Amino acid sequence: MHHMAVRPPVDDERTTLFSLRQLAYTYPDGTPGLRSIDLDIFPGDRVALVGQNGSGKSTLIRHLNGLFLAQAGRCSYQGELITEAMVQGLRQKVGILFQDPDDHLFCNTLYDDVAFGPRNQGRRPEEVERLVHHWLGEVELDQVMYKPAHHLSYGQKKRAALAAILAMEPEVLILDEPTANLDPRQEAVFRRLLEQFTGALIAIDHDLLFLYGLCERAVVLAQGQVHHDYSFQQLAAEPQALCEHGLDFTFRFTCCGQHYHHDQYHHHHHGTHEHEVAGAHLHGESQQTDPIIELQHYWYSYPDTTPGVSNINLSLFPGDTLALIGENGAGKSTLAHCLLGLHRPEKNEGFYLLEGRPLARQDYRQLWRRVGMVFQNAADQLFSPSCREEVAFGPEQLGLSKTEVRRRVEQALELVGLSGYAKRPPLHMSGGERKRLAIAATLSLEPEVLILDEPTASLDPRSEELLLQILADLPITKILVTHDLFFVRQLCARTVVLHQGRIIRDYATHEFLADEHLQVVNGLDYTYKNSCYQEIQALQGISLR
Amino acid sequence: MNFDQAHVIVLNGVQTMSLFSCLFLPFFCALVAWLLKAEESTSAGQKTEPDWSSPVLDRHGQGSSLFHTWAPSIKIATLLIAAFVIVSLHTLAWALTALFCCALCVELTGMSWTRPLRRLAALGGFLGMLVVIVPLTSPVQSGETVLVLPGLPEWPYSLAGAHLALTIVCKAMAVALLMEPMLATSSLPQTLQGFTDLGLPASLNQMILLCHRYIFVFQEEMRRMQRSMRVRGFVPRTNIATLRTMGSGFGMLFIRSFERTERVYEAMLSRGYQGSFPAEVRQKITNMDLVKGVLFIMIAAILLAGDRLLPLILF
DSSP: OOOOBOOOOOSOGGGOSEEEEEEEEEOTTSOEEEEEEEEEEOTTOEEEEEOSTTSSHHHHHHHHTTSSOOSEEEEEETTEEOOTTTHHHHHTTEEEEOSOGGGTOOSSSHHHHHHHHHHHTTOOHHHHHHHHHHHHHHTTOGGGTTSOGGGSOHHHHHHHHHHHHHTTOOSEEEEESTTTTOOHHHHHHHHHHHHHOOSEEEEEOSOHHHHHTTOSEEEEEETTEEEEEEEHHHHHHOHHHHHHTTOOOTTOOOOOOOOOOOOSSBOOSSOOOOOSSTTOBOOOOOOSSOOSEEEEEEEEEOTTSOEEEEEEEEEEOTTOEEEEEOSTTSSHHHHHHHHTTSSOOOTTSOEEEETTEEOOGGGHHHHHHHEEEEOSSHHHHOOSSSHHHHHHHHHHHTTOOHHHHHHHHHHHHHHTTOTTOTTSOGGGSOHHHHHHHHHHHHHTTOOSEEEEESTTTTOOHHHHHHHHHHHHHOOSEEEEEOSOHHHHHHHOSEEEEEETTEEEEEEEHHHHHTOTTHHHHHOOOOHHHHHHHHHHHHHHTOOOO | OOOTTSEEEEOOHHHHHHHHHHHTHHHHHHHHHHHHHHHHHHGGGGOOOOOTTSOOSOTTOOSOSTTTTSOHHHHHHHHHHHHHHHHTOOOHHHHHHHHHHHHHHHHHHTOOSHHHHHHHHHHHHHHHHHHHHHHHHSOOOTTOEEEEETTEEEEEEEHHHHHHHHHHHHHHHHHHHHHHHHHSSSOHHHHHHHHHHTTOOHHHHHHHHHHHHHHHHHHHHHHHHHHHHHHTTOOOOSSHHHHHHHHHHHHHHHHHHHHHHHHHHHHHHHTTOOSSOOOOOOOOOOHHHHHHHHHHHHHHHHHHHHHHHHHHHHO
């Protein structure tokens, strides 16, 4: 029998901010969302709402903002039942930040996006002006105040969305995955603003280390019910409860640290050019094998002239496990796309060598047979009506026989633990399952190199652990583009650090993990999370690894 | 074909080339536009990020010209009337005058000519075909002058037809040029607000604004999906398999777009949306706006009067 620990309901609803009694919700297609929720949230509470994907967290927060109304049971705010008639007033006091910032930024400029809420609150134009300037300044976006959202980077959009909510000066702030895909520097902006926020805070995040520093109370949801409701420290101190709910994040992480320097001199494995400066090419260490892929002085700029990567010298050897890390916008994904041959430089702006031979334009199709990539948003990669068709797509394009296609599909699905999912529509799968399906779709091409862009983004801890196991067992060359140092440490022997489109370090992962001053250069400040991690370990009575 | 009643001029090769050089003005414009585009992309590396900390009217339209400072509703109404007047002109001379006036308007905006020329280039193909086909297919009237091109005795080139075609070309180019001062000298929301003030339903205004915002998101999603297909070996061909794949892709995109609309709507509701966008401070209509409006209407009236009355006076 699963042990449940919930707080007894409070009798006087007037002292509470939100009071939920036997709240239940079922989606129109019959999927149960919430079942018998009893929960009280008080003014000033800082609540972490945690649970696996599909546990009902998003459904619950939609009730708190009046987007969903109670089908059964009751849900009240400051003693008043949330009904159709009062939701307008409620929404002006309860701000909610959804996961995808593009959903929040629907106006033509950031200014209008941030002004949207205060204007709806009926504030005077001068006050709206003040709020917009203040909050865009707080999220360090005042220099792009009149820029359209589609010209912003992901991190900027995320911060702008937060500013749009905070400009309404809400009494309650609800956050759904606020830090997904953000680098530590941008995460720090979120943390600073959320720590300053004086109202009630309700946050959903799979990054429990982020929540640990922010929330005092943890509400664990499972299958639409509240299973635990106690202090975050209590939750963190109970490894069993964490495991039962797939939230065990204590298998994670980290640490950091040396001064950065940029090598002026470099080594190439294959001669393609000479430099004017004598001795610019160093003699490299002798390798037993030649690199599969070698980039030499590789430059790429986007069509709108935004610089992507600059002067990249990188060799990838068979069996390498490489991590590409750096702050948001450092050029990690761009470099991954260069390795995949999607971003090709202008003439004379670098060399791409595949097994020592410069890659010609007509060779790229061959390259994609040998290098596969799982993109950041798995949904982008999935377009077929069933898992079988999705995984079979690549092999079918290669013109393989039906028997071979079937063999590859079965093998790939089995590798990622999705045997038996062949007929399932990808659309109906969870985030973690979709990610694994995207990996299977790539693996069915039997690539020699697998590139994974932010593989852990938006995955719950159980899905992360499963993914870690799958990747660890894959006997091929792997490149991880990630902010997740735990995955870097567990999976990668080599780490390449990018900053402003350039490789600033390329060394063994154990050297990277000891690089204490790296954060000064590029904002990779993981020490905060490291201290959270150590505190949690102390709570659990575990000696530091 | 019988053109006994017509005045027939048989052209030699040089005359034919000279004629077509004049008639293919739109193609020439297209070429210029293409060259400008090439120039733009070569010098792209020298561009710097614009200053986004102050309001930007339009990517090409930061300025203080008489069009930039004109209240959008009056500007749109006036220039729309002017456009209708230009379309109603009959004579080539006045159509050319209108074209000159519109070119002057573009110049007065102080904006780059790249975009207007590109717009003309887009029209170039259609207008070029008009210049070729209308004179060759016009019925020959009695007393009309026709040109017989070398090697094409059966296809007389009607000068009346060429006159008509060139008049249409000039009018089309004039209206195309007028779009620039009318639509590109205010931001999209301001322009749409101007249309709303003129009677366009507010909901349509909002829909256009949201479309403009999310078209980039959907474009990006489509690009990413196509990229995923490409790196898994997909090559579009004219076969059923390609159609099926494209169908699946578009179907998935549609579902995701639908899901996004729901999420955006929820985000709007959660920030107090009650069915209409909160009003910004609108640009007030000043006397100067009205004076500008009257001035442009007068110019349009002169064009129309000249077009209609001058032939009557002269002939």
